[in-house]
Amino acid sequence: MRDMAAQHPDQGRIRQSFRRGLESYHRNASVQAEIAARLAQMLQEEGAPGRFGAALEFGCGTGHLTRQLLQRFDIGSLVLNDLVPEAALGLKELQPAPPQARFECGPIESLVLPQDLDLIASASTVQWIPDLPALTAQLAAHLKPGGWLALSGFGRRQFHELAALGSGAAAPSYLDAADWPAVLPEGVEILAVEQAPAVLEFGSAVALLKHLRQTGVNGQARQNWSRRRLQEFEAAYQARFGRGGKLPLTYDPVLLVARKTG
Ligand SMILES: C[S@@+](CC[C@H](N)C(=O)[O-])C[C@H]1O[C@@H](n2cnc3c(N)ncnc32)[C@H](O)[C@@H]1O
Numbered sequence: 001m002r003d004m005a006a007q008h009p010d011q012g013r014i015r016q017s018f019r020r021g022l023e024s025y026h027r028n029a030s031v032q033a034e035i036a037a038r039l040a041q042m043l044q045e046e047g048a049p050g051r052f053g054a055a056l057e058f059g060c061g062t063g064h065l066t067r068q069l070l071q072r073f074d075i076g077s078l079v080l081n082d083l084v085p086e087a088a089l090g091l092k093e094l095q096p097a098p099p100q101a102r103f104e105c106g107p108i109e110s111l112v113l114p115q116d117l118d119l120i121a122s123a124s125t126v127q128w129i130p131d132l133p134a135l136t137a138q139l140a141a142h143l144k145p146g147g148w149l150a151l152s153g154f155g156r157r158q159f160h161e162l163a164a165l166g167s168g169a170a171a172p173s174y175l176d177a178a179d180w181p182a183v184l185p186e187g188v189e190i191l192a193v194e195q196a197p198a199v200l201e202f203g204s205a206v207a208l209l210k211h212l213r214q215t216g217v218n219g220q221a222r223q224n225w226s227r228r229r230l231q232e233f234e235a236a237y238q239a240r241f242g243r244g245g246k247l248p249l250t251y252d253p254v255l256l257v258a259r260k261t262g
Helices: 011-028 030-045 066-073 085-091 132-141 160-164 177-183 206-213 227-241
Strands: 051-058 074-082 101-105 119-124 143-154 186-196 196-201 247-253 253-260
Touching: 011 074, 011 206, 030 119, 030 160, 030 186, 030 253, 051 066, 051 160, 066 074, 066 119, 074 085, 074 186, 085 101, 132 143, 160 227, 160 247, 177 186, 177 253, 196 206, 206 227, 206 247, 227 247
Parallel strands: 051 074, 051 119, 074 101, 119 143
Antiparallel strands: 143 253, 186 253, 196 247
């Protein structure tokens, strides 16, 4: 894969960034909330059954996708995972309460996965995984034949404004819809894939940076903002991308539903 395994993200830094943003994440992550709803809806549209006996969701965060899944499907046992241990707290507030749920903390890449899963789902997380072919092969090996995979990440235009202005906030695995067939292992068939940008607008650079901090999505950034640096950043952003005095920020969500065939 082009540029994919180039950087290995500092998972301690990513964890810190999401942990700091966890409380504000749920309120501020409006794009991720819409993505989670759409991903669960796509599963239904592709004919997923009303009940999944055993399911795993990784990168569950504050539970945007968890809630959508629990509202739309009957789930027997549910393993939730996140890098951030505090994500376990949100589990207690889930409605409807999943009958058999447990939380496992740590990177999904090194989690001991349950066998014979009927569903593996994850929203807005796979962009943080440097070796996605290895992870998806692992995931597929733990799905039952006929089991479902519902994933969302972000494409190469994610935060393109920040990239153009030299920010180091990029996650390691931005993949377009067209990249996914080469990432998934043999025996996993893509049923639906969607990529559609969503643009948020901010009144100032401070508001934009606050949004990034509150949602934890700039986990790789190492910027100390002096007053002067902030003014230069805002002027450069306005000059290149400004729209009627506002600063646009592009999210580039990619959503897919796939099934294990064999
Ligand atoms: C943008 S949030 C998405 C949260 C939630 N799925 C949603 O849709 O709102 C990404 C989450 O992935 C978690 N994460 C990042 N890398 C991870 C990894 N390697 N294993 C498990 N979780 C990870 C972060 O801690 C964070 O909670």
